[in-house]
Amino acid sequence: MSHAIINGAIVPESEAKVLISDLSIQRGYGIFDYFRARAGEPVFLEDHLDRFYHSATVMRLTPDVDRSRLKQLLKELIEINGAPHAGVRITLTGGYSENGYTPATPNLLITLAPYHYDPTSFDKGIQLVTNDFQRQLPEVKTIDYLQAIYLQPYIREHHADDVLYHQNGSIRECPRANFWAVTENGDLITPADRILKGVTRKKILTMRDLRPQEAQLPLSALVTAREAFITSTTKIVTPVLKIDGRPVGNGKPGPIAAEIYRRLIGMRGGHE
Amino acid sequence: MSHAIINGAIVPESEAKVLISDLSIQRGYGIFDYFRARAGEPVFLEDHLDRFYHSATVMRLTPDVDRSRLKQLLKELIEINGAPHAGVRITLTGGYSENGYTPATPNLLITLAPYHYDPTSFDKGIQLVTNDFQRQLPEVKTIDYLQAIYLQPYIREHHADDVLYHQNGSIRECPRANFWAVTENGDLITPADRILKGVTRKKILTMRDLRPQEAQLPLSALVTAREAFITSTTKIVTPVLKIDGRPVGNGKPGPIAAEIYRRLIGMRGGHE
Known part of the structure; x- marks a missing residue:
């Protein structure tokens, strides 16, 4: 540019x-x-x-x-x-x-x-590693990415693609994306607060028929979760296949993630 | 310049x-x-x-x-x-x-x-207001002062000169200075870890006859403390007269602070 x-x-x-x-x-x-x-x-x-x-x-x-x-x-x-x-x-x-x-x-x-989106990203999915960290001034999109950049080698050592922040086991967010899970009961949940509220997250919250909920989401819920995925402007919807080395659900992209992805592509004005 | x-x-x-x-x-x-x-x-x-x-x-x-x-x-x-x-x-x-x-x-x-030091600073002392906050990567002197600058109006509203960070009641530091207290037993204590270790603090730790200790220091110890003060390159030793509006000791600069101040001025090459 x-x-x-x-x-x-x-x-x-x-x-x-x-x-x-x-x-x-x-x-x-x-x-x-x-x-x-x-x-x-x-x-x-x-x-x-x-x-x-x-x-x-x-x-x-x-x-x-x-x-x-x-x-x-x-x-x-x-x-x-x-x-x-x-x-x-x-x-x-x-x-x-x-x-x-x-x-x-x-x-x-x-x-x-340049804006790049690799259309195979959805099927490939990503792996996350967890880290106990609470962003300061979490609801403000500050330039503070100190912890995220500092953790890059930690992420690589754990064969992960990104880090999932939690505070004492309560899930927050990824450094540049929001986190979602579909629990064993089929509830679609994203952490309610102490996070940056993404615009993609906001759009998903309008999909009322999917009953998206803003709620507390403990790390322990991931053991039995059916699906997990992250959302952002850049990632759109990207399935999380493993967290701390353990598969989420069946370890493959799930149907709720796929449905949200399909709708978001529509809202964003067609595929990339 | x-x-x-x-x-x-x-x-x-x-x-x-x-x-x-x-x-x-x-x-x-x-x-x-x-x-x-x-x-x-x-x-x-x-x-x-x-x-x-x-x-x-x-x-x-x-x-x-x-x-x-x-x-x-x-x-x-x-x-x-x-x-x-x-x-x-x-x-x-x-x-x-x-x-x-x-x-x-x-x-x-x-x-x-320009480097300014007002020689009346010691006698004037300062007031602090507490805030529950843990700096990220605390032992690294990063450029991250987001919380400190964000809190400036909070400090003014509480008629304070600066903020004292603690984590769940365990004292850490001020944004640009280390914290010290002389407890009711006469122990000279500075928080041991999860802080930036100042060079002035390091110099004080060499004053063995004063028995400086690096230890846990709870906010509750301030109620009965004889003295409190902060130390830094800029502040040298500045007595803390009130914390959260409550006087520390008799609310005046104390003798241990005065002795350390005297010695530091010597180590720094004479008075400013």
């Missing part, structure tokens, strides 16, 4: 820089959101912007562009990059802090990246 | 920038260390560099300058800025990640800032 936007100005990516006094670099303070553009149109844009402005408010960061201007900037960037199909990231940082601690006027960064 | 160093190159501060693909901005991934320069000489430099390289190793970030080259860069920056008295910060970020997630060649940033 050739260009990015910094505080409303379109700049070549090779010049897309911020001063090192920015509070993201100094103190890890910033938020972002990420979504897909398809045929030039951001997918589920209103949901993502709702969350972006919510994250900003909680962190007391005030973007100096309003929603309609932000949409215009997104459109311009997609056009100038000639990238109708892309992953779009909007980042809002703590800004150039005078004392290196107190947030200042935020810097707004918009970048595009 | 007029200049900074980025990856070995001296640049004017107004041009001290990194690309927004840096993993500190994208994922909050980076470490740093901070120390004082006095009369052109960094104070306790070896201790700080030990910790800096340790933090880098744990985070799998490999600075491409070795220790002697780093010392040379520090010297050059202090000279070019004409700043024999300054706070020095060395930051090592996750670098320009190809996929926005996997650490790359780190960026090494060195900056100077």
Whole structure:
């Protein structure tokens, strides 16, 4: 992708820089959101912007562009990059802090990246390894992925594809995806709180005939669960075939995951 | 301060920038260390560099300058800025990640800032408000201060100067300082683990005649404690007069804090 936007100005990516006094670099303070553009149109844009402005408010960061201007900037960037199909990231940082601690006027960064989805992902599924960890400010999409990146070797050592966070046995989320299980009774459950509430998760919660529930979900429920899967903008629905080396259900992608996947592909505007 | 160093190159501060693909901005991934320069000489430099390289190793970030080259860069920056008295910060970020997630060649940033110490700080003391929070990767000096900055209004609302983290009642640390108490029995205690181990704390642990102990320290011990104080490069020793609005001891700076303060000023090369 050739260009990015910094505080409303379109700049070549090779010049897309911020001063090192920015509070993201100094103190890890910033938020972002990420979504897909398809045929030039951001997918589920209103949901993502709702969350972006919510994250900003909680962190007391005030973007100096309003929603309609932000949409215009997104459109311009997609056009100038000639990238109708892309992953779009909007980042809002703590800004150039005078004392290196107190947030200042935020810097707004918009970048595009190629968006890849491998259509064999659903059938392949993934394996997870668990880790007792509670994200700080969990309902805010902060830039904090310290633990997730730190755990990369741990994930590889356990022959897993990603980590599943839990707190004292109560399941939370993956670093970049929500978690779902179909229990032995057939209940479709996703953890209720202390997580980042994904836009894909939100869409699934509208599928009322499937009776999705937001509830406590203990790790112990996985022993007898029929299915487990994760959901996100990038992963759509990806079945979890093993957790901590133990198969979930029959160790294959399940019918509820497949049905949700089919519906989401429809809602997202057709297959990739 | 007029200049900074980025990856070995001296640049004017107004041009001290990194690309927004840096993993500190994208994922909050980076470490740093901070120390004082006095009369052109960094104070306790070896201790700080030990910790800096340790933090880098744990985070799998490999600075491409070795220790002697780093010392040379520090010297050059202090000279070019004409700043024999300054706070020095060395930051090592996750670098320009190809996929926005996997650490790359780190960026090494060195900056100077004015170092202020108000000599009336000791007598004034501070007030703390408690918060149940455990820092992630606590023994690494990461750039993660999300919770600390998020809590700034909470601190002000409680008429406090800073926050004291504890986990289920077990005292940890302040965001930028270690915590100490003198218990009702006269024991001098600082929390043993799950904290960042400060260089000032390390110096105090060498004052064997004062019998400093690294141990569990419950919040409940503060009710009957004779003294409490925090220690750091910036705060030296600052008495804690109230915690959650309740006076510690007689609510005045105590004799153990005063003695440690006196000795540290000596070790640091005289009063500020």
